[in-house]
Amino acid sequence: MTLAKFLTVSTLALTVAAPALAEDKTISIAGFGAASGVVGIFGQNSGAAMSAAAEKINAEGGVTLADGSTAMIETTYYDDRCNAEEGISVLRRIATTDALVAVGPTCSNVAEPLFGILQAKVDDDGDTGLQFPVFTDVAIKGGLAGISEWVFRNTPSEAMMYDNLFAWIRETHPEAKTIYGGVEEDFAHSRATWYAVMKEAAIKHGFEVVGEAQWLLNDTNFSNQVRGMRRAEPDVVAISAHPFTTCGALREMARQKVEPEVLVGLTSSSSLETLSGCAAEAEGMIIPTSFAPVNDDAKFAADAVAAKGAALDLHSAAAWENFMILRDVINAAGIEGTADSRDADRRKIRDGLAALTEAEGLLGQNKRLPDGEAEKPYVFVGASDASWTVVHAPDS
Amino acid sequence: MDFYFGLLQIFGVHTLLGLSAYVVLLTGQVSMAQAGFYAIGAYAAGAATAMFGMHIIPAVLLAGLVSAAIACAVGFPALRVKGLMLVVATLAFGEMVRMIFFNLTWQVERDGALVGPNGAEGFRAIRYFPENGWEIWQVTTLIWIFVALVMAALWWMDRTRAGAVLRAVGHDEVAAQSIGLNLTAVKVGAMTAGGFIAGIGGSLYAHTVTHIEHGIFGVLLATFAVAYPILGGLGSVFGTLIAVLFIQGFLVEGLRFMGDWRSLLFGALIVVAMNLRPKGLLGDTPLRLGGLRRKPSSTPALQEAD
Numbered sequence: 001m002t003l004a005k006f007l008t009v010s011t012l013a014l015t016v017a018a019p020a021l022a023e024d025k026t027i028s029i030a031g032f033g034a035a036s037g038v039v040g041i042f043g044q045n046s047g048a049a050m051s052a053a054a055e056k057i058n059a060e061g062g063v064t065l066a067d068g069s070t071a072m073i074e075t076t077y078y079d080d081r082c083n084a085e086e087g088i089s090v091l092r093r094i095a096t097t098d099a100l101v102a103v104g105p106t107c108s109n110v111a112e113p114l115f116g117i118l119q120a121k122v123d124d125d126g127d128t129g130l131q132f133p134v135f136t137d138v139a140i141k142g143g144l145a146g147i148s149e150w151v152f153r154n155t156p157s158e159a160m161m162y163d164n165l166f167a168w169i170r171e172t173h174p175e176a177k178t179i180y181g182g183v184e185e186d187f188a189h190s191r192a193t194w195y196a197v198m199k200e201a202a203i204k205h206g207f208e209v210v211g212e213a214q215w216l217l218n219d220t221n222f223s224n225q226v227r228g229m230r231r232a233e234p235d236v237v238a239i240s241a242h243p244f245t246t247c248g249a250l251r252e253m254a255r256q257k258v259e260p261e262v263l264v265g266l267t268s269s270s271s272l273e274t275l276s277g278c279a280a281e282a283e284g285m286i287i288p289t290s291f292a293p294v295n296d297d298a299k300f301a302a303d304a305v306a307a308k309g310a311a312l313d314l315h316s317a318a319a320w321e322n323f324m325i326l327r328d329v330i331n332a333a334g335i336e337g338t339a340d341s342r343d344a345d346r347r348k349i350r351d352g353l354a355a356l357t358e359a360e361g362l363l364g365q366n367k368r369l370p371d372g373e374a375e376k377p378y379v380f381v382g383a384s385d386a387s388w389t390v391v392h393a394p395d396s
Numbered sequence: 397m398d399f400y401f402g403l404l405q406i407f408g409v410h411t412l413l414g415l416s417a418y419v420v421l422l423t424g425q426v427s428m429a430q431a432g433f434y435a436i437g438a439y440a441a442g443a444a445t446a447m448f449g450m451h452i453i454p455a456v457l458l459a460g461l462v463s464a465a466i467a468c469a470v471g472f473p474a475l476r477v478k479g480l481m482l483v484v485a486t487l488a489f490g491e492m493v494r495m496i497f498f499n500l501t502w503q504v505e506r507d508g509a510l511v512g513p514n515g516a517e518g519f520r521a522i523r524y525f526p527e528n529g530w531e532i533w534q535v536t537t538l539i540w541i542f543v544a545l546v547m548a549a550l551w552w553m554d555r556t557r558a559g560a561v562l563r564a565v566g567h568d569e570v571a572a573q574s575i576g577l578n579l580t581a582v583k584v585g586a587m588t589a590g591g592f593i594a595g596i597g598g599s600l601y602a603h604t605v606t607h608i609e610h611g612i613f614g615v616l617l618a619t620f621a622v623a624y625p626i627l628g629g630l631g632s633v634f635g636t637l638i639a640v641l642f643i644q645g646f647l648v649e650g651l652r653f654m655g656d657w658r659s660l661l662f663g664a665l666i667v668v669a670m671n672l673r674p675k676g677l678l679g680d681t682p683l684r685l686g687g688l689r690r691k692p693s694s695t696p697a698l699q700e701a702d
Contacts, residue, residue, distance in 0.1 A: 035655055035656075036655050036656040036658065036659055037659070040656065078652065079652060079655055079658075081659075084605055084607070084612065085406060085605060086648065086652075088402065088604075088605060089399070089402055089403060089406060089649065090652075092398050092399040092402040093399045095398060095399065096397070096398065096399045109518075109609060109611065112518065112520060112607040112609075113605040113606050113607035113608075116520065116521060116522070116523060116605070116606025116607050117526070117605070117606055119526070120523070120526070120527075126527070126528075126529055127526050127527060127529075128525070128526045128529055128530060128531055128532075129523075129526040130398070147520075147521075185516060186498070186516065186610070186611055188516070188517060188518070188609070191516050191517070192517060
């Protein structure tokens with residue numbers, strides 16, 4: 001074989017092989033959160049939603065890289081058991097992999113320390129914090145994204161949702177005057193939501209707080225708390241607790257025949273766990289949520305996640321949305337997707353997320369805020385006949 | 397590489413926690429208060445650096461001393477009881493500490509932001525290391541310097557009369573008292589030393605995670621503190637280290653991929669380990685480095701008689 005023939009054959013072979021090589025390219029997005037333990041169901045749902053979203057993106061051709069080639073999305077979910085130390089360890093592990101961005105965590109008590117180990121301000125050479133973009137889907141406690149400029153959240157603004165919810169209750173139940181709060185005191189999110197969000201919003205809209213009952217995440221007996229509630233005879237009862245103790249409190253309320261005119265729940269309780277745990281007792285409970293299968297996109301996503309044996313709720317829907325937002329960011333950012341460009345690609349994704357002012361969500365446009373937080377469309381859902389149905393859509 | 401340094405940090409602070417219980421266990425007492433001392437150290441050092449701008453080294457030592465002082469004060473009444481009653485008393489102390497931090501709100505303004513414990517929401521922004529340019533390997537080195545110092549101190553103590561006294565009280569209180577040992581002084585001394593070590597561990601922990609809250613320092617952590625030296629064996633300080641590597645390295649990190657099964661296996665493997673090695677992974681006989689180099693004489697007493 002002459003040199004000319006050899007070069008011709010080699011060139012042809014490379015030309016044929018090139019598309020195949022391009023198809024083998026992958027972009028890794030890691031998921032992490034609580035996939036086991038008391039709140040493990042949240043992580044399991046998020047993991048399934050990420051997997052389903054990645055399949056949809058890949059079925060549509062994947063993502064486009066800087067050189068015009070396409071790459072498939074691959075995802076791995078890591079369990080942090082809702083433990084801060086483990087969450088930090090998991091993120092450090094993710095940072096050693098090819099993952100360009102991480103979606104998580106589940107728990108606010110993991111998110112706070114986790115965001116604390118990240119570099120607070122981008123390009124601050126004096127800050128040796130970890131430089132890795134995190135796009136949070138579940139941890140919802142207010143104001144956490146401000147801890148680091150490497151953090152972005154796609155969680156709804158509870159302050160806005162509950163403010164509108166209590167305004168709506170005031171409007172639709174003008175005779176209701178008093179409110180009683182029940183709070184899961186040892187969980188960062190539920191505690192902050194009652195004292196800093198629900199209670200403030202209720203007072204702002206003219207409700208008199210006639211009492212508060214506190215319990216803990218692992219409590220199973222609520223008789224004393226509900227007895228106080230019964231004595232106060234409130235018109236509205238607001239329960240700021242996760243599904244497990246929400247159901248415990250609701251069952252005790254049913255036993256002691258506490259029947260408020262309006263029952264309000266925590267955003268995180270607008271999930272299947274509440275209905276599977278205490279559908280009858282939760283009947284009529286109203287919760288603001290950033291997800292309900294009210295349009296074709298939302299229904300498609302819900303079905304795709306259900307096919308994986310999980311459920312799409314406001315948290316796992318955020319995980320789905322995060323992947324779709326990341327797809328668009330990756331397409332626009334000129335990601336190279338090589339081992340050498342890993343750090344630069346992570347930075348491009350961070351900058352891409354920071355530059356967003358709007359993003360497509362399942363219920364409509366999500367407004368991206370400068371501090372990394374989001375304002376998402378939302379609806380009020382009510383428990384009815386063992387399912388969540390939309391009782392009011394504020395923007396419609 | 398950062399991941400492995402992060403793991404080493406976890407091993408380091410947990411080793412300190414375990415060693416704090418190890419000292420107390422040498423006297424035959426089971427203290428569930430170590431998580432409380434750990435919490436005191438964490439909050440004290442966090443306050444020192446984040447609220448008052450103190451350097452990390454004096455902050456860690458200060459935290460250790462604060463914890464030691466409280467451990468000493470707690471030791472007098474608590475060690476009047478023993479066995480299960482002591483477990484209950486120290487458990488109650490640990491929960492009391494946790495509830496104090498659950499309700500403690502004390503914040504000062506630094507650089508326009510409020511910093512300090514904020515009740516149930518915890519203590520945020522204990523960011524001494526990243527804000528002062530410490531790389532992760534430097535933080536890991538600092539932690540392991542403290543671990544090495546504590547282990548060396550305990551190893552040395554075990555070879556002195558102090559170690560013999562602690563073990564004597566642990567083996568048989570009546571016999572120890574009959575030879576003139578002051579049981580209260582020995583037990584309170586061990587409790588104080590344990591409080592100091594736990595305080596150092598807690599202070600380093602707070603600075604590696606940057607955010608602490610009451611929930612971290614609960615019964616589970618107290619159980620781990622006692623489990624490390626028991627699982628590793630009370631023969632030497634290395635038993636605690638081995639147990640930390642087994643639990644944090646293998647059970648927590650190594651089995652992470654197993655999801656819910658990990659929690660099941662976690663307990664089962666500890667039970668298996670305790671059945672196979674009932675006196676701990678390294679046993680309860682003091683380990684002597686000299687013994688590794690030369691075989692001990694089989695009949696030392698007879699040789700002396702000759």
